[in-house]
Amino acid sequence: MTAPTLALHDVSKSFGPIEVLHGVDFDLRPGEVHALIGENGAGKSTMMKILGGYLSPTGGEVRLDGQRAAFSDSAEAEAAGVIMIHQEFNLADHLSVEQNVFLGREIRRGIFLDHKTMQAKSRDLMEALEARVPPRTRVSDISVPEKQMVEIAKALSRNVRVLIMDEPTAVLTGAEARVLFKQVRRLRDEGAAILFTSHKLDEVSEIADRVTVLRDGAVVAQGGIDEFTEDAMATAMVGRDVSDLFPAKRAGGDEIILEAAHVDVPGHVTGASLSLRKGEILGIGGLVGAGRTELMEGLVGLRPRTGTVTLKGTSLPGGDVACARRRGFVYLTEDRKGAGLLLDKSLTENLTLPVLHRYARPLIDRKAEAAALDKAITDFDIRVPSRDVKVGNLSGGNQQKLLLAKTMLCDPDVVVIDEPTRGIDIGTKQQIYTLIHRLAEEGRSIIVISSEMPELIGLCNRVYVMHGGHVAGELTGSEVTEDNVIRLATGLGSQREDAA
Amino acid sequence: MSTASTNAGARRGMKIDLHVLGPILALVALIGIGIALNSNFLSYGNITNVLARSAFIGIIAVGMTFVITAGGLDLSVGSMAAFIAGLMILCMNLLVPSMGQSLGVILIGIAVALAAGLVAGAINGLLVTRAGIEAFIVTLGTMGIYRSLVTWLADGGTLSLDYGMRELYRPVYYDGILGVSWPIIVFAIVAILGEIVMRHTAFGRHCAAIGSNETVARYSTVAVTRVKTLTYILLGCLVGVAVVMYVPRLGSASASTGLLWELEAIAAVIIGGTVLKGGFGRVWGTVVGVLILSLIGNILNLTDMVSPYLNGAIQGVIIILAVVLQRKGSTAT
Numbered sequence: 001m002t003a004p005t006l007a008l009h010d011v012s013k014s015f016g017p018i019e020v021l022h023g024v025d026f027d028l029r030p031g032e033v034h035a036l037i038g039e040n041g042a043g044k045s046t047m048m049k050i051l052g053g054y055l056s057p058t059g060g061e062v063r064l065d066g067q068r069a070a071f072s073d074s075a076e077a078e079a080a081g082v083i084m085i086h087q088e089f090n091l092a093d094h095l096s097v098e099q100n101v102f103l104g105r106e107i108r109r110g111i112f113l114d115h116k117t118m119q120a121k122s123r124d125l126m127e128a129l130e131a132r133v134p135p136r137t138r139v140s141d142i143s144v145p146e147k148q149m150v151e152i153a154k155a156l157s158r159n160v161r162v163l164i165m166d167e168p169t170a171v172l173t174g175a176e177a178r179v180l181f182k183q184v185r186r187l188r189d190e191g192a193a194i195l196f197t198s199h200k201l202d203e204v205s206e207i208a209d210r211v212t213v214l215r216d217g218a219v220v221a222q223g224g225i226d227e228f229t230e231d232a233m234a235t236a237m238v239g240r241d242v243s244d245l246f247p248a249k250r251a252g253g254d255e256i257i258l259e260a261a262h263v264d265v266p267g268h269v270t271g272a273s274l275s276l277r278k279g280e281i282l283g284i285g286g287l288v289g290a291g292r293t294e295l296m297e298g299l300v301g302l303r304p305r306t307g308t309v310t311l312k313g314t315s316l317p318g319g320d321v322a323c324a325r326r327r328g329f330v331y332l333t334e335d336r337k338g339a340g341l342l343l344d345k346s347l348t349e350n351l352t353l354p355v356l357h358r359y360a361r362p363l364i365d366r367k368a369e370a371a372a373l374d375k376a377i378t379d380f381d382i383r384v385p386s387r388d389v390k391v392g393n394l395s396g397g398n399q400q401k402l403l404l405a406k407t408m409l410c411d412p413d414v415v416v417i418d419e420p421t422r423g424i425d426i427g428t429k430q431q432i433y434t435l436i437h438r439l440a441e442e443g444r445s446i447i448v449i450s451s452e453m454p455e456l457i458g459l460c461n462r463v464y465v466m467h468g469g470h471v472a473g474e475l476t477g478s479e480v481t482e483d484n485v486i487r488l489a490t491g492l493g494s495q496r497e498d499a500a
Numbered sequence: 501m502s503t504a505s506t507n508a509g510a511r512r513g514m515k516i517d518l519h520v521l522g523p524i525l526a527l528v529a530l531i532g533i534g535i536a537l538n539s540n541f542l543s544y545g546n547i548t549n550v551l552a553r554s555a556f557i558g559i560i561a562v563g564m565t566f567v568i569t570a571g572g573l574d575l576s577v578g579s580m581a582a583f584i585a586g587l588m589i590l591c592m593n594l595l596v597p598s599m600g601q602s603l604g605v606i607l608i609g610i611a612v613a614l615a616a617g618l619v620a621g622a623i624n625g626l627l628v629t630r631a632g633i634e635a636f637i638v639t640l641g642t643m644g645i646y647r648s649l650v651t652w653l654a655d656g657g658t659l660s661l662d663y664g665m666r667e668l669y670r671p672v673y674y675d676g677i678l679g680v681s682w683p684i685i686v687f688a689i690v691a692i693l694g695e696i697v698m699r700h701t702a703f704g705r706h707c708a709a710i711g712s713n714e715t716v717a718r719y720s721t722v723a724v725t726r727v728k729t730l731t732y733i734l735l736g737c738l739v740g741v742a743v744v745m746y747v748p749r750l751g752s753a754s755a756s757t758g759l760l761w762e763l764e765a766i767a768a769v770i771i772g773g774t775v776l777k778g779g780f781g782r783v784w785g786t787v788v789g790v791l792i793l794s795l796i797g798n799i800l801n802l803t804d805m806v807s808p809y810l811n812g813a814i815q816g817v818i819i820i821l822a823v824v825l826q827r828k829g830s831t832a833t
Binding site: 321322339345362410 | 717779
């Protein structure tokens with residue numbers, strides 16, 4: 001067994017009072033491809049950032065070639081040959097492919113840039129990745145998979161000892177992933193150590209030599225790829241007690257309140273069909289990027305879509321979110337800070353924004369607004385130091401409750417709640433689950449999009465799982481298990497054919 | 501960055517007060533300086549003169565407050581004013597032979613000015629919202645177009661209103677009620693209505709919401725496109741109103757009519773405390789900003805301590821100071 005290139009020894013990491021990694025031991029050896037798998041929020045990205053020098057551990061140490069290595073930043077790690085490719089691209093959009101590949105390490109002849117050599121080299125690199133993009137093309141003009149390839153070319157152009165890739169295949173098609181894997185194998189054969197994360201377990205089986213499974217910030221399983229079947233990986237990733245976080249489940253009535261047939265959202269979703277019953281809490285599962293948010297934004301009118309959407313028996317026009325709201329169909333965004341709330345405005349201004357016309361006759365009735373805020377604070381248990389505080393200064397949990405209150409002020413019959421508890425502590429989570437339940441008991445119908453398996457399983461009696469822009473399958477009652485959801489979400493055992 | 505915001509946080513109470521009171525204190529100081537330097541400063545004639553001359557920029561600046569609050573910008577208003585003035589004079593001159601020197605001609609002229617303002621504003625607004633071109637670019641383009649059009653209409657010279665018509669129309673600038681001239685009355689009405697619309701109607705709140713975060717506004721089912729377009733239309737109409745008050749003053753329009761009005765209007769809005777990036781606007785602040793700018797010019801004209809040619813330099817310093825103060829205010833919040 002070769003000595004590890006890069007290793008973590010009893011590493012822990014805290015953000016404020018919350019510890020997200022607990023005493024992780026991990027090693028990465030030269031000439032291996034190592035897969036790091038786990039659910040969203042298990043600590044994979046944090047662990048990778050510690051390895052790549054982007055974060056420093058709170059406890060324990062990082063070892064490079066057996067020596068304690070305290071990278072003070074990513075530049076130091078890169079100088080030591082440890083290179084990380086992020087999930088979000090790190091490219092300058094207005095520069096060319098060639099300029100990006102050599103950004104900060106430009107080849108010079110005298111005081112001038114050696115464009116010829118850099119172009120030739122970047123062309124060779126891109127061709128090796130089978131991405132036929134001329135080196136002079138601007139990065140803003142190339143496709144997302146091509147951008148990924150530019151990132152990889154950037155890494156390949158250096159002396160790589162350790163390559164860390166955070167979900168490199170999330171934006172690639174199967175064929176593009178094959179090309180990437182070919183280059184990964186080439187690097188491995190040259191003696192580099194490669195670490196990557198993926199939610200696609202079939203890929204893990206195909207490319208990885210060893211696997212480490214993280215759950216809740218701790219390593220729960222580790223071993224050679226031949227010790228793990230895909231099912232065993234899925235089982236290791238899940239398995240958590242979620243007993244009394246959730247109120248008792250409820251099935252909906254028989255009346256179908258919302259029905260979508262053959263809905264396409266260009267670039268994100270193809271041929272999605274689903275139905276929602278009155279008083280039901282319906283779940284939408286799947287991985288980030290599977291098209292869940294885009295499908296719901298398409299249904300409610302925030303994105304262009306084709307196909308038919310029937311709300312309470314009549315067809316709903318596309319692209320008109322105000323019309324959907326008037327007819328009782330609203331969407332609560334996953335992007336609380338970017339799309340949900342005006343952070344520099346007060347609670348009141350945020351609360352009444354969607355239905356301001358109700359308070360303006362034609363001058364805004366501030367007393368009525370204040371009364372609405374009082375009611376929201378009581379109903380949704382929003383805890384604020386003062387009513388004049390700006391929303392940006394509230395905690396995530398209180399922001400989420402305010403966003404719920406704002407959405408419910410529209411008095412909707414159908415609510416889509418996208419990631420209802422993202423970045424929220426466990427106590428507030430439970431409150432929000434209870435609130436969602438109460439809404440369903442009031443006869444409203446609710447769709448919950450969630451990346452957290454326990455949330456889907458705890459809340460929903462029926463779940464659609466999406467994979468790669470399709471509805472991969474529907475699970476009902478006792479079929480709603482973490483195992484089944486993960487299988488469908490990762491593209492194993494798709495029911496698409498049977499369902500259709 | 502983090503230390504800076506903590507510091508600012510500790511002094512927040514004072515900062516906010518300064519943010520609100522700053523423009524008023526500056527105005528009071530200017531009035532004090534004016535009184536100290538020239539005994540004529542507070543005379544009826546001087547006050548009326550300052551206010552009436554402020555009215556054109558002031559009426560436009562009220563509209564500009566809405567555009568900027570909603571995250572937009574309009575550089576074309578000065579050229580637009582010149583073009584509308586030229587168009588209005590041309591139309592009136594054309595009608596005199598058939599309709600005579602009558603009130604009807606003036607009413608039609610006013611209607612033409614208001615309609616042209618509405619259309620010009622709608623063009624800016626639709627190019628920004630429907631075609632998705634940046635406001636800066638759109639209005640830089642229309643600014644050049646209108647300036648060129650008025651030069652062309654005047655054939656490089658001056659368009660003058662028919663002499664008889666001028667006599668008939670003059671009172672709209674020079675007369676008034678109870679000693680207050682019409683431009684001042686109209687400016688006051690526009691400002692009061694503007695303040696009410698900004699603070700107390702859904703439209704004003706929607707403007708601030710869009711300027712604060714357009715995505716949030718869209719997700720909150722605010723009719724973003726319609727509101728943004730309306731701000732440009734409102735501004736265009738107010739440019740029309742300003743022209744209606746301006747034409748009787750000189751009775752002519754040329755290539756240099758309304759030159760740099762856009763900058764004065766934008767400066768007044770910013771000095772008044774409206775955030776240039778949008779998200780927060782106040783009309784009363786804009787009115788104070790307009791008065792500050794005109795008082796500086798007036799004081800320089802009344803005294804001989806500083807050359808009136810330095811008027812622009814002093815205004816420039818004030819604008820930059822206002823933005824520096826504004827930025828300190830915004831880090832505190």
